[in-house]
Amino acid sequence: MKRVIGICGIAIMGLMLSGCQTFNTEHGYGIVDYGNDNSDALKNKMRQLLIEKNTVVSIIQFGDAHTSTGYFIETLRHLMQQRFGNAGIGWMTPIAINRSAYQWDIINSQNTLQTDFPMGGYIAKPKHNGAEIKVVLNSGQPRVGLWNVHLMLKSKTTEPISILDTDGKADLSYSLMNIEPNQWRVMNTVTTMPFSIRADSQVELGGLWLQKHNQPGVIVSAVGMKDAQLVAWNQWSPQWLSELQMTNSDLVILEYGTNEALDKNLDAQEYRTNLVTSIQRIRKQLPNAVILLLSPPDLMIQNQQKGTCVEHVPISYEIVKSTQIAVAKAENLLYWDWQKAMGGRCNIAKWYSEGLAQKDLIHLTPLGYEISAEILYQSLLQYWGIAK
Known part of the structure; x- marks a missing residue:
């Protein structure tokens, strides 16, 4: 009916x-x-x-x-x-992230023959080892409290990736040693906002899920x-x-x-x-x-x-x-x-x-x-x- x-x-x-x-x-x-x-x-x-x-x-x-x-x-x-x-933002593609100093390249699935793209059709890749990409909330989102962060990542090697809080301290540091190369995986952490993602050149970021912690x-x-x-x-x-x-x-x-x-x-x-x-x-x-x-x-x-x-x-x-x-x-x-x-x-x-x-x-x-x-x-x- x-x-x-x-x-x-x-x-x-x-x-x-x-x-x-x-x-x-x-x-x-x-x-x-x-x-x-x-x-x-x-x-x-x-x-x-x-x-x-x-x-x-x-x-x-x-x-x-x-x-x-x-x-x-x-x-x-x-x-x-x-x-x-307000329980958070949810799924974000790399195109929606503030790229600090443009240290990361954004690749669009519509402009490449590569077919293994995450949801949304964009990938962010560091231009050099240790490049950072900053995640900043817009003015409509409260900047206090903790956030659950789920990152969609892939790497050709075992190079690490880190999440850095506003003081530059690492909330999370992952070694990709136990991750099968060239396979997308979700990695999880809890951090404050804003934060930065630091990675080496063989890492690819496919997107993030941002949800307020226990909210x-x-x-x-x-x-x-x-x-x-x-x-x-x-x-x-x-x-x-x-x-x-x-x-x-x-x-x-x-x-x-x-x-x-x-x-x-x-x-x-x-x-x-x-x-x-x-x-x-x-x-x-x-x-x-x-x-x-x-x-x-x-x-x-x-x-x-x-x-x-x-x-x-x-x-x-x-x-x-x-x-x-x-x-x-x-x-x-x-x-x-x-x-x-x-x-x-x-x-x-x-x-x-x-x-x-x-x-x-x-x-x-x-x-x-x-x-x-x-x-x-x-x-x-x-x-x-x-x-x-």
Whole structure:
């Protein structure tokens, strides 16, 4: 049985979504539940966290440029942690780390033939022995207290790696002697923030998991790649999937579809197969997680000077959305219609006129992403049965 949530008169970032409606499956800003078996467990866990503050809920979002910009996920993280407590950041790729003096090189999986990449598609490598890379929290994260740090590492040799606290003292020093060469491994420590990672030139850093030590609350992670399509899930190495399991995520959000919608030659059957395969792989690693599909935001193309609104909608946009909904129903997922949250078809033009979308009518401005994230946040609260 599907459950539909409505949102009424929400004030967002100085704007007002006026009126009050209950939206059904076809017309809704809310979360639509197509019978997910884990939904009730997650609802109970969120309520328990809010009242008893004795557990950790992990949320991870995978997506394309809308995710990789950071504005959407940072807003969602802020809102979640403000309400439910701050349990940390979660998964971070090396690209998100402050590279002190650029002593480390960042390698992108899209620019190399190497296929053994960790989750997120980036690797950091020291330029010389003893190079340091500094991990610094942004201004929105408290800098006191201890953090659990899990590092994804690989080395060709037995060269050591160290974690250094703010005083330059080693919290952890690992010899890689007992580690099989060229195999990704997770190494764990507890340290203060900020800290530095010092390693020799044969070490590779694939990413970090950052969680506050013995702290209840919410963790919100993001793995976004600018030109990503869902087909990438079928090309991920087994390493990606093992790291996904390590996140122990309660809610997995899939934000893909924009690049597919812009593909004039999109094969609908192939897209559906990729979507189903990806969902099955996620469920194999995280059998207790809830999976939420996001539709692409409203889009328009500008290669015609004239024409109706419909003629400016990407040719594959409706294929993507109809396929997503069909798969959500068949696989018992949650679904959130981002286009309808923006007001419906062709409202991207209005968002642009209000400074919420970019000129390409595909990407949003920072404020546009922040507003979108708050609408999703409010939708989740309504779905979980938690008062605003």
